[in-house]
Amino acid sequence: NRNQSTQQQKTILDWLGPLSMSHTHRNILSLRSPGTGTWLIEDESYKSWAKTPKNQAIWLRGIPGAGKTVLTSIVVENLLHHNQSDDTAVSFVYCDYNDAAQQTSERILSTILAAIIRHRPLSEQLVDFYNEHDKIGVQPTLTELERVRRVEATRLSSVFVIVDAIDEMKDDIREALLNVLFNLAPYLNIMLVSRPSIDISRQFLRIKTIEANAKDQDIHRYAEYRLMPNKRSQLAAVLEGRSDLRKHAVESVVDQSQGMFRLAQLHLDLLSDMPNARAFRRTLLDLPLGLDAAHNETINRILNQSDVARETAISALKWLTNVRRPITLLELQYALAVESDAEVFDPEGLVDEEYILSVCKGLVTVADEPHGTMVRMVYLSHYTVLEYLKTDNRFHGPATEEQLALACLTHLLFQVNDTRNNGSEDASAQNKNPFHAYAAEFWGVHARGEPEAVLGPRAFQFVGDYKKTGYVRSALASSKSLFRFELANEYFFSRALRKASARGYTDIVQFLLDRAKISDFSVGTLGRALHSASRNGHLEIVKKLIHAGADVNGSYLTPWIAAEDSVPLCVACEHGHADIVEFLLGHTAVSKWYDCSGLPLELAARKAQLDVAKTLISHGADVKFGSVWQGSPLLSAAMAGHVDMMKLLLENGADARATSDCYRKMTPLQIAANGHRSVVEILLDHGASIDGSPDAYLTPLQTAVFHGNIVIIKLLLRRGASPDAPPGKSALLTAIRQGDEDAIKLLLDFGATPS
Template identity: 35%
Template sequence: MAMPQELIEPTFHLHGGTAGKGGDASGQGTGGQGGTAHGSSLTVGEIKNATMNIYPGAEISIQQRDMIISWLSPINFFLRHADISQLREKGTGGWLLADPVFKKWKSGSGSTLWCHGIPGAGKTVLVSMVVDHLSAAFRNNKDIGISCIYLNHKEVDIQTPSRLLAGLWRQLVYDRDISSIAENLYKQHWQKGTAPSLEEVVNVLSSSIKEFSQVFIIVDAMDEYPEDQRLILLKHLTEQMGLSLSVNLMVTSRPHVPAGPTLPNVETLEIGAMAEDIQKFVNARIDLSSCLYKHVQRQPKLREDILSKISSKSVDGMFLLAKLHIDSLRTKNTIREVREALNALPESLYGSYEIAIERIDAQSDADRKTAHSTITWVVNAKRPLTVEELQVALAVKPGMQKLDEEDLTDIDIILSVCAGLVIVDKESSVVRLVHYTTQEYLDSIQALLFPNAQTEITCTLLTFLALDGYPDLSWTVNRASVPPLVEYSQYCLAHVAGKPEVQIRESLLEFLGRGFQWKKTMNTSEYSMDWKWNSLPWNYGDWPPHASALWIAAAANLVDSTKSLLEGASLPQHSANQAVIVASYYGHTEIVHILLDKGADVNGVRGRYGSSLQAAAQGGHTEIVCILLDKGADVNAAGGFYESSLQAAAQGGHTEIVRILLDKGADVNAAGGFYESSLLAAAKGGHTEIVCILLDMGADVNAAGGFYGSSLQVAAQEGHTEIVCILLDKGADVNAAGGEYGSSLQAAAQGGHTEIICLLLDKGADDNTAGGFYESSLEAAAKGGHTEIVCILLDKGADDNTAGGFYESSLQAAAKGGHTEIVCILLDKGADVNAAGEFYGSSLQAAAQGGHTEIVCILLDKGADVNAAGGFYGSSLKAAAQGGHTEIVCIFLDKGADVNAAGGVYGSSLQAAAQGGHTEIVCIFLDKGADVNAAGGEHGSSLQAAAKRGHTEVVCLLLDKGADVNTAGAFYESSLEAAAKGGHTEIVHILLDKGADVNGTRGKYGSSLQAAAQGGHIEIVCILLDKGANVNAAGGLYGCPLQAAAHGGHTEIVHILLDKGADDNAASGFYRSSLQAAARGGHTEIVHMLTEWGARVRTLVEN
C-alpha cells in the first residue's frame, strides 16, 4: 500500500502544520486581505499530488491537511488579528477585563455578551485584547477553544456566513486533528468541483465545538454586516449555543444593532474610550511624532495642553477622534501653529475628516493628485488592496505600454499625503481607510470630490491588462514574475457597469474580445491556484471552451455592451444560448430579456447548469424562472449537474421556485443528477418545508441512488432530526442499503447524532448491517469518538468484532482516533485485540501511529502482539518511530519489539525514525542494535532517508555508526543525490567528505549534479563541480544537468554549467535539448543565453 514517493510524502501524523497560523500567509483572494488571508500556498503540482492520494480513510499529510483547511475555510483571521493587536496601546483597555459583566461572561457557560459603542470608540481593538486575554488565560488548557471574526464592510462578498463559520472552525482546529467529517466533506466535493453548503459547514463546526469543554466565540463589528446576512450568521451562532452549553458568545456593534432575540442569556455592556486610556494613547503618539516630540521637549506645558484638550469631553469617548486630532497636529512646524490648530480642533468625526480633506487639497498638485487617486482606489476597491497592488495601480497611466519599477511611489509618501485617512496593516500589508466612518464620509462626498472614480479605476485596469506582454505565458511557471495588480484585475468589469460602460465603450469592447484569453492564461497558471475568482464573470463555475465577448458581457451584467455586440450582428445560436444560461444563473433580468428577444433558445441545453431554467432555479431568481417559463422553457428538461430544474431549486432551498415548477408540471420523481432526486437534494440541505412539499406531491421516499444512497441516509448524516422523522413517518426504509455510509444508521453514527440513532433503532434499524465506508455503524461511531452512541449500539447487540471498512474493526478505529474510553468499552465487550487490518495492520499499530500512549499500554496489557506484521508501516514499532513517539518506542522495545524487523513503507524502524528526523529514537535504535545499512523501503536506506529530509544530526549519527555513504537504491539511488535535490548543503559537504561518489549515475536525476541543477541549488552545483562532477553526465529525467537547469528557469546555474563546458546541444532527456526545455518553461532569458552560446534552434514541438 506504499504510495510513490514523488506523489506524496507519507508523513501521516495529523498535526497543526502551517495551516491556521498567521503565516499561512500571503493574504489570499477569497480571502483576500485583512482578515481573509490566503490559505497555504499550494501549487498546481502540490494540489494534484495531494488530491491524487486522498483515498477513503487514508491518514493525511501536513500538505493535505493544509489543503483541506484552505479549501473549506479560505478566510483566515489570524493575520487580521495580529494587525489589530499591534494598534493596541500598552496598558489600555484594562477596564473591560475588570468589569463585573465581562468577568461573569468569562466564567459562565452558554452566555452572550453584547457590547455596543459609538463609532471610533475602539471596539475592534478591545476585541483583539479580549482574544489575547482569553488565549493567555487558557493557554495550557487544550479543552478550551477561542475563535474570532472581524467583520469588514469592504469584504461582504467574501465574508459569507458559510465562510465566516468555516473561519471559526479553522481557528478551533489550529494545532489539532481535523475530523473525519471535514476530510469526507473534502473528498465528496473536490473531484466534482463543488463547494460545501452552509449546512455542511455548520455540521463541521458543530463537530469541532463538541471536542471542547468550552468555546469562546467573539464577533467584531456586527453593524458592518448586511442585515440579511447578519440574521443568518446569528441564527447559526444561536444554534451552536443551543447544541452546546459550553459556547460563550461576545459581539461588538454600534448601538443601533440590537442583540438577536434568540440569543441565550444576553448581557449588554457599553464600550467607550476611557479618559485615562485616551491620555495614554495621545502620550504615546506624541512621542512617536518627531516634530511634536521636539515641540513638547522645548515647552513641556504643551504636552499637558494637548492631553487636556484631546481627552476632554469633546472627544466623547472616541479613540478615532483622538487619533485624527493628533494627525492634524503632527504636521505643524512651530509651537504657535500647534496651539492654533489645537484651539481649532473640531468636535465631531466629520469635522475632522473635512479638515483632513482641506489639508490634502492644500498640498502641491502632485501630492494632491496622489492623495486623490489613493483615496479613489481605497474607497472604491471591491476588496482591500495590498501595498504592492496600490503602488502599481497608482503607477499605471493612460496610454502606458510598459510598467517599470521606477514608476512606483513609495508607500510612506502615499500615506503622508493622505493626511491620516489611509493606513497600512503591517502584518498583512493591506491598505485601509482609518475607520468604517471614513468610508461613510467619503461616500457622502464622492460625487463632488471623485465623480469619475469608477471610470478611472476601470481605465487603469484595462490599461494594465493591455500592457506589453500581458498576459504572459511565463506566469504559468514563475509566480515571482506576476505583477501584483494581476489578481485584483479580475474586478475590471465589476467597476464598469453604468456610466463607465458608456464612457469607455470602445476600449471595453476591445477587452471583452480578448477576455477569454486572460481567463485561460490565469487558469493554467500555478499562480492561479493561490487565489480565488471572486468577481463576475470570472468566478462562474462553467466557462465555455471559448467564451465570446457576448458571453462575458452577459455574465458581467453589461447591458450597454450586450446591446452593442448584438447591433447589426448575426447571432450564432450556441453563443446566444450560452449567454442566456449564464445571465439566468446570475439573475441578470434585463440581459435575459434582451437575449431572448434576439432569438436565444429558451430550451438550449449546455454544461453544468443544463438549461437557463435550471441555472435560474439554482440561483434562486424567481422572476427569471417565471420569464423563462412564460417563454416556453421545458420544466422537465434534463441535463446539467442537477439534472432537473426542480432538483436545483430544492437543493438551493428556494421554496417559491419549487412551488412554481411543480405547478408547471415538474416531475417530482425525476431521477439523475448529483443528488439523484429532488427529495434527496432537499433533505441534504435541511430544507424541511420543501421536503414536505415534495412528499405531498408524491415524491418517492425510498428513491435510491447517488453518493448519499437515500433521502433518509443523507438527512441522518447531516443531523436533520425533523426531516428524519418526516421521512420515517412517510415510510422510509430504515434499513435501505447503499450510499457512502451503507445505511442511515451508519451515517448518523458517523455524524454523532445520538437522537437520530435512537429514532432509527426504535424504527427497527439493524445495528449490524454491513457495508459503506466504515462497514458497520459501531466502527463509524468508534472512529468519531461518540461514546454514547457506541454504548447504545452495543446494548442493542452490535458485533464489536465485525471485520471490514477502512479500519477493519471498531477497536482499530477507536485506537486510531485516540478514544481511550471507547477502547476500554470494546475490550470489555470482547473485542479481539489482535484483529488484523489492512492499512494499520492492527489496533496497536493504529494507536502507536497516533501517539496514544495510554491506549498502547491498554492494548499491550490485553495481549496485543508487539511484533504483529502488516499494514502500511509494517509494524507498530515503525509506526511509532515514524511519528516520533519516543515513549511508545521504548515501551515496545521493553516488550520485545524486533528493532530489525523488515517490511512496511520505510523498510526498517531505523529508516522510519531517520526520515522523520527523530534523533533520540535513532540513538535508541542504534543502541539496541539496529542495522545501520539495512536496505529496502521507500528511501532505500536510513542514510538516504535522513539525507533527503535534511536531518544533518541524524546523517552524522548514521555515518559514525558505519552507514555506507554510497549505498544504492530507491528513488534517488544515492544519499548524495537525495541531499543535492533537497538543497541540503551541509549534508552534501558531509557526504563528500565521507567519500560519496560525486559522479554516481543512477536514480531519477541520473546524477547529483542534475538533481542540484533541477532544484536550483547554486551553492551545491558549485560544490559538486569543484569536487569533479561531470558537467555532461548523461542520464536521468532531463538527460543532463544543463537541461534540468534550463527547464527549471535557473539562469545563474545555466551560466555556470556553460562556463564549465556543458554541451548546449546534447540531445537526450525528456525535452531532447536544453533549448527546448527552456522554451517549454517560458524562460526567455535562458533561451537567449543558449542561442547566443550556440545552441542549434530545433523545431519546438507543440510550441
C-alpha cells in the same frame, strides 16, 4: 514514533487549512495604548464567562469605531496567558471585510478545530476522519466539521472561541457560522464581537451582553499617549512647553469622542496637522461632531493640499474603495503611477509609502499580509472609512469605475508597447510589473455598465494587438476580459457574445449583434449567450438576445456539461434572478421544464431563492410536484435548511409528510434532522410525522443522533419522538454505535430502554 506523530499532526493541520491569525493578533494588539481596555478583563460578566467551563456565550457589542477589535485582542491575550494547560484551547478569528473571500464558515470552523488539536495527541476518530476524506481527495463539509469539532471539544475541559467583527462577514456565511456555533455551544465558551445591528439573539436566546463603547479613561490614556512630549513630530514641536494646552487637548478629545476611539483618532489626526499653537487652539474649539463630520473634515484637508498631493490621495482612496480584492502596497504604487495618455510605463512616477500615508491623512494604513507572508498590504484604515467613501460619488460610482478600468487597460497596453519596442514576445513580461495581475483580471469588471461605451475604443485597441504579441495572448487568457474574438469566425463570435452576455456588457452585446450576420451562425450561438445572461442576472441582455431570436426553452450546451447549465429558466431560478424568471415565463418559458438537477421550483428551493419561488408559484408551479432527482421543492429546501423557503412552500400547499424515492422514502423531517433546528420545528408545526416514514432507513431521531445534534435530539424527544423506535435498531443503539455519551444520557433520561 514521536516524529511520525508530529508529522501526521502537521499534515492534518495543513489539510484543514485554518486561517493564520497569530500575525494579525500581534498587529492588532500593538495598536493598544498602554493601560487601556483593562475594564473589560475586570468586568464581572467577562470573569464569569472566562472562569466557567463550557456552555457560556457572550456578545461584546459596540458602535462603529468603539475599539472592539483592540478589545478583542486584549481578551485573546488574557485567555492565552491564563489558559496554557493541555486540556484547554483558545481559538480566535479576526474577521475583516478586506479578506472576506478567505474567511468562509468552513475555514473559520477549521481554525477552531486546529486550535484544539495543535500541540495535543491526535484522537483516533480525527485520524480516521482525515483518512476517509484524504482517500477520495475532498475537503470536509461544514456539517462534518461541526460534528468532529464537537467530538474533539469533549476531550478538553475548556475551549474558548472568539470571533471578532462578525458584522463584516457576508450575510450567508455569518448565518451559517452562527447556526454551527449554536449547535456547538454546550461544548464551548463563545465570544462574538460586532456592532449592535447584527441580530445574534435568533440563535443565542440567552447570550450575555457587554457594551463595548470606549471608556473615557481609556480615551484619556490614548490621547495622552498620542500627545506625549517626547515624540519627535510636528505636533510635539507645537506643544513643546505648553503643558496646559496638552491637558486641554486631552480633555477636549475625551469630551468629543462619543465613546469612539475612531473619532478620537480622527480628532488627534486633525490636531497633528496644525502648523502652530494658535491654529491648534482654534481647531480644538471646533472639533467635528461625529464620525461623518470627522471624515468630511479629513476629506477637506486632503482637498486643500497641493495639486500633486491632492490627486495622489484622491486616486489612492478611489482604488482602495473600489478594488475587487485586497491589493499590495506595490500594486497601489504602480496603479497610481499610470497616466492614461502614456504609451510606456514611467517608473519615475512611483510614489513611496510614507508619501501615500501622509497625503491620505490617516484614512489609509499599511500592514504586513495577514497570513504571514510579510508582503506589504494597503487598506483603508477602518471599515467606517469604506462606508463613508462609498456614499461620496467623488470616490465611488460609474465615473470612478471608468477611471480605474482605463488605468487597467492603459497598463495592459504598456506591456504591448514594451513588447513591440523590445522585439520580444516574452510572456513573462507580466511579471515585470506588479500591477499586471490585477489589471488583467479586473479591467473588465471595472468597465461593466456605463463605462463600456467610453472605454470601447481603448479596449479594441488592446484587442487589436491580439495576434501581434504572445504577451497579449497570455494576458487575455488569464483575464476576465471578453474581447477574444473575430467577428467573421463563429467560434470567436460565439465566445465573445457569451462572455459579454455573462459579464453584463450591454453595449458590447449590442455592438456584436449589430455587426454579425446571425443567420450565418448556428442557433446555439444565441442560446449559449442567453444561458450566460440568465445565469448572471443581466435582464437587458436577455431581452436583446430573445429579440434577436434566441429560444427561451432551448438547450444548447454540449452533452458533457451538466444540464442544469443548459436551460435559461433553470439557471435563472438557481441563481436568484426573479426579474429574468418573470420575463422568461412571460415569453413562453415552460415552468415544468426539468433537467438532471430538478424542476425550476426545486432549484429555487435548494438555493433559498425566495423571490424566484414566489414568482414561479404565481405562474402556476406545483409545490407538490417533484422530479426524480430532487423529490420535491419541500425536500430540496429541507435538505438545505432554508427556513423562509419552507414556510412559503408549506403555506402554498406543500405536504410535510410526503416522501420521495430519490431520498430512500425519507420525509422532509428525516432530512432536516441532520442539523436544521428551525426547519424541524416548522415541519412539526405543519403536521410532519414525528417518527417519519416507516419505509425509510432512519427515523428523524436516529438521524439527529447519527449527526450528533444534541439540540435536535432534545427537541424531537420533547415533541414526542420514541427513543425505542423502530424495534431492533433504536436511536439508543445508534448513539452507542456512534460513541456519543451525551446522546446516550439524553435518550436514557427520556425513557429509552437499554437492550
